[in-house]
Amino acid sequence: MSTDLRRQMPALANKTYFNYGGQGPLPNASLAAIQAAWTTIQELGPFTSEVWPFVARTTDHLRQRLAGWFGVPPGRVAFSENVTAGCLLPLWGLPWQAGDQLLISDAEHPGVVAGCRELARREQLELAVLPVLQLRGTAEAAATGTLAALEAALTPRTRLVVLSHLLWNTGQLMPIAAVAERLQAHPRQPWLLVDAAQSLGAIPVAEAAAAADIYACTGHKWCCGPEGLGAFALSERLLAESRPTPDRLAQPQQRNGRRQRLPSRCPPLRGGHLLSALVRRSGQLPAIAGGRRRCPGPSRAHS
Numbered sequence: 001m002s003t004d005l006r007r008q009m010p011a012l013a014n015k016t017y018f019n020y021g022g023q024g025p026l027p028n029a030s031l032a033a034i035q036a037a038w039t040t041i042q043e044l045g046p047f048t049s050e051v052w053p054f055v056a057r058t059t060d061h062l063r064q065r066l067a068g069w070f071g072v073p074p075g076r077v078a079f080s081e082n083v084t085a086g087c088l089l090p091l092w093g094l095p096w097q098a099g100d101q102l103l104i105s106d107a108e109h110p111g112v113v114a115g116c117r118e119l120a121r122r123e124q125l126e127l128a129v130l131p132v133l134q135l136r137g138t139a140e141a142a143a144t145g146t147l148a149a150l151e152a153a154l155t156p157r158t159r160l161v162v163l164s165h166l167l168w169n170t171g172q173l174m175p176i177a178a179v180a181e182r183l184q185a186h187p188r189q190p191w192l193l194v195d196a197a198q199s200l201g202a203i204p205v206a207e208a209a210a211a212a213d214i215y216a217c218t219g220h221k222w223c224c225g226p227e228g229l230g231a232f233a234l235s236e237r238l239l240a241e242s243r244p245t246p247d248r249l250a251q252p253q254q255r256n257g258r259r260q261r262l263p264s265r266c267p268p269l270r271g272g273h274l275l276s277a278l279v280r281r282s283g284q285l286p287a288i289a290g291g292r293r294r295c296p297g298p299s300r301a302h303s
């Protein structure tokens, strides 16, 4: 495999590409892996007993690699279609009580906010805002500001805090581990949902992913993976406290050790994303992005 990542990406051949925060370009190796996986599935026979070991191998391989990045056991990693689904699906399985409060940062993505609003309407939950959008300066200054805002916003009814790891609108890094620690000291130990759309592939994620109750990412941004495949890590306590949701993707493994069957999604994408992950780990991406972490501007199109 060539070490020149730029030459591996057809999307970069004739342009200077800056919107990794919206969607990263896909390397040829990933395109080839997706096509090869599709061919293998057709040759073995879709939905035959011969095909499942291949699908399981590909899925397990990617799950293990993601678990390594997240710093959690593979059994706590599940696949989703995208970040929004990874954030919202697990919420539908939690034991809410009317009057519980969802504390949502003012820098969250509209899709996640909309899903939380609908959950609040159905379960008679309260919504409150955690103000972080105005924070500027160093990571230390943002951490101090975030923890102060959290302290002011927490109430005895707070049951969930929603906060992105890297804010899509300002680029500020949020102190996820410190927020998780503060929530553990709260009498109700609110769950912590972290939207990691802009973090996986851009910055180290293990500390935050292991601290969050739900840490939801996608492959198609900074990992330069295929669109249509996200992943999320769940905490032990969330797995213990949640019930199955309408979509079984939110339950990576059953507690009795029996494996949940993955719904019929698109296994070839997992092979493609695995390849992207390997290419991305070759360390070439900063050179493409100009060596700087890019912050997607508010006017860019969301995916």
Ligand SMILES: Cc1ncc(COP(=O)(O)O)c(C=O)c1O
Residues within 6 Å of the ligand: 021, 022, 081, 082, 083, 084, 085, 108, 109, 111, 112, 164, 167, 168, 195, 197, 198, 218, 230, 302, 303
């Ligand atoms: C912070 C954040 N969350 C969620 C999303 C939506 O991602 P997806 O389309 O994978 O659900 C985006 C997309 O840009 C984002 O920036």
